[in-house]
Amino acid sequence: MKLLEEKIRKEGYVLGKDILKVDAFLNHQVDVEFMEKIGEEFHRLFKEEGITRILTIEASGIAVACMASRYFKLPVVYAKKYPSYVPDNDVYQSEVYSFTKKTSYNIRVSKKYIKENDRVLIIDDFLANGKAAAGLVDVVRQAGATVAGVGIVIEKGFQPGRKTIEDMGIRVESLAIVESMETGNIIFK
Amino acid sequence: MKLLEEKIRKEGYVLGKDILKVDAFLNHQVDVEFMEKIGEEFHRLFKEEGITRILTIEASGIAVACMASRYFKLPVVYAKKYPSYVPDNDVYQSEVYSFTKKTSYNIRVSKKYIKENDRVLIIDDFLANGKAAAGLVDVVRQAGATVAGVGIVIEKGFQPGRKTIEDMGIRVESLAIVESMETGNIIFK
Numbered sequence: 001m002k003l004l005e006e007k008i009r010k011e012g013y014v015l016g017k018d019i020l021k022v023d024a025f026l027n028h029q030v031d032v033e034f035m036e037k038i039g040e041e042f043h044r045l046f047k048e049e050g051i052t053r054i055l056t057i058e059a060s061g062i063a064v065a066c067m068a069s070r071y072f073k074l075p076v077v078y079a080k081k082y083p084s085y086v087p088d089n090d091v092y093q094s095e096v097y098s099f100t101k102k103t104s105y106n107i108r109v110s111k112k113y114i115k116e117n118d119r120v121l122i123i124d125d126f127l128a129n130g131k132a133a134a135g136l137v138d139v140v141r142q143a144g145a146t147v148a149g150v151g152i153v154i155e156k157g158f159q160p161g162r163k164t165i166e167d168m169g170i171r172v173e174s175l176a177i178v179e180s181m182e183t184g185n186i187i188f189k
Numbered sequence: 190m191k192l193l194e195e196k197i198r199k200e201g202y203v204l205g206k207d208i209l210k211v212d213a214f215l216n217h218q219v220d221v222e223f224m225e226k227i228g229e230e231f232h233r234l235f236k237e238e239g240i241t242r243i244l245t246i247e248a249s250g251i252a253v254a255c256m257a258s259r260y261f262k263l264p265v266v267y268a269k270k271y272p273s274y275v276p277d278n279d280v281y282q283s284e285v286y287s288f289t290k291k292t293s294y295n296i297r298v299s300k301k302y303i304k305e306n307d308r309v310l311i312i313d314d315f316l317a318n319g320k321a322a323a324g325l326v327d328v329v330r331q332a333g334a335t336v337a338g339v340g341i342v343i344e345k346g347f348q349p350g351r352k353t354i355e356d357m358g359i360r361v362e363s364l365a366i367v368e369s370m371e372t373g374n375i376i377f378k
Contacts, residue, residue, distance in 0.1 A: 006242055028360040029302045030251070030265040032258040059248035059271070063255050069221040082248070082271055085289040086208055113218045138344045175325070 001041055001175040007034065008154065014181045018036040018128075018156065021071075026040050026125055026153065032062045039067030039173060042151045045173045047072075049148040051121045053114065053143060055136055057081055057107060064153055066125045072121075077114065079136060092142040094135040099128075107135045116144040127152040127174060130161030135169055149173060157189050190364040191229055194377050196223065197343065204368045215314055215342065216293065219252045227364060228256030231312060231340045236261075236269045238337040242303065242311045244329065246270055246296060246321055253342055254312045261310075267304065268296040268325060271361075281331040283324040288317075289318040296324045300332070307334040316363060319350030326357055338362060346378050 011024035025031035051072055056065035057079040065076045080088065081096075091108040098105065114120065120140045124133060133150055140147050147170050155162060155174035165172050177189040200213035216218035240261055244269040245254035254265045269277065270285075280297040287294065303309065309329045313322060322339055329336050336359050344351060346361035354361050366378040 015275065020378070021275070023299065025264075028266065028299055030255060030267065032255050032260070032265055033262065035255070062248060062251045063265070065253050066219060066221050066224070067253055069219070070225075070258060073222065075214075076221055076252070077217065078219065080217065085287075086210070088202065097276075110212065110217055110298075112213075129347075158225065171198070 001038075003037060004153070004176045006075070008176060008178075009186055010188065014183050014186065018159070020154065020156070020178065020181060022154065023083070026063070027060045027150050032067070035063055035067040036070070038064060039069070039071055041175055042068040042121070042173075043071035044150045046121050046149050046151060049121070051148050052117050053077060053118045053120050053145075054123055055079065055109070055114070055120050055140065056123045057132055057136060064125055068121075068123055068151070075104045075156060077109060079109045079139065081105060081107050094142075095140040096131050096135040098131065107132070107139065111143070114140060114143040116147050118143070118145040119148040120145055121148055122150045123152075124150075125153045127155040127161040127165075127172070128159045130159075130164035133161065134167050134168065137165065137170060151175075154178065190227075193342070193365045197365060197367075200377055201375065203372050203375065209304060209343065209345070209367060209370060209375070211343065213292045215252070216249050221252070222254070224252055224256040224257070227253060227342060228258070230364055231257040231310070231362075235241035235310050235338050235340060236372070238310065239308050240337050241294075242266060242307045242309050242334075243312055244268065244309050244325055245299070245312045246325060250313045253314055257259060257310075257312055257340070259309070263365055267300060268298045268328065270294060270296050283327040283331075285320050285324040287320065289292075296321070296328065300329050303329060303332040303334050305333040307332070309334055310337055310339040311339045312341075314342045316344040316350040316354075318350045319348075319353035319362070322350065322354050323357065326354065340364075343367065
């Protein structure tokens with residue numbers, strides 16, 4: 001998506017070797033008008049897939065998934081990732097290893113909000129190692145439901161996330177794929 | 190907002206003495222079509238206030254704030270609440286005490302995303318003790334900006350949040366005010 005690549009070049013910046021900060025429009029400030037275009041593009045890509053539910057993960061997936069859901073006219077479910085003070089009973093859960101934090105966390109989705117006959121579109125802001133997306137796939141499959149696809153805003157093409165998800169038999173669509181990046185120079189695939 | 194009260198009565202439920210779960214449409218599953226009506230209502234209430242920026246806090250405020258922002262045609266900034274693996278430099282921060290978790294956390298907003306001449310609308314899903322909202326007000330004021338109002342989806346009218354914020358000289362608008370609640374019986378003001 002050309003428009004997204006331009007936006008990343010203009011407003012994003014690279015920290016160290018593998019952190020791309022897009023706080024200006026996605027991860028801290030949200031350019032909602034722009035996110036609508038992102039949502040529309042996900043709809044264009046997945047509209048033939050008979051999607052019945054959109055699943056994302058807190059916190060930064062929520063804005064993207066909500067904008068997409070406007071086009072699909074479907075509810076969004078966001079997996080919980082942070083500890084909750086109200087016990088989460090009756091959930092599907094999956095352990096996700098975070099390379100950046102070098103620790104694991106549990107993602108949880110209430111059994112009420114994924115059903116066996118659902119065709120789920122998973123949406124997230126970033127795909128890097130694919131651990132979070134794989135955890136979401138695991139949760140959907142625990143429910144006996146089908147993952148109809150994974151839609152990603154920014155993929156780090158130099159990390160193995162896409163292979164991880166495609167090896168699970170799942171279609172992955174990323175709106176921008178970063179092939180390499182260093183300060184002042186982001187190259188897209 | 191009658192529609193919201195009906196929705197809470199139909200889809201919400203009460204846990205213990207002071208937890209109102211609205212996971213069905215706001216805090217886990219998001220009924221985006223319904224959230225658009227919430228967003229429209231915030232716009233109706235605050236459209237004369239010359240708002241230049243919408244501020245919320247991760248995670249559950251994000252969906253609401255994004256839907257409101259569509260009507261204001263303004264960006265949303267969400268304060269960070271969870272630890273970040275990338276150091277947050279150059280932020281305004283405020284310590285917020287959580288009664289439910291009996292511990293404090295720091296909310297952070299990058300100095301890039303609130304400016305001195307901003308008129309900020311703070312939006313959040315719940316108002317109970319008002320500590321999070323007060324922290325957001327503190328952050329805005331550190332920036333030298335003005336809080337033009339606080340918009341809340343569900344206020345627990347039996348807790349002191351409104352007084353806390355109004356005592357700071359700020360207009361509070363809640364779309365539903367719960368006066369008392371117990372299992373099967375939620376009474377609105």
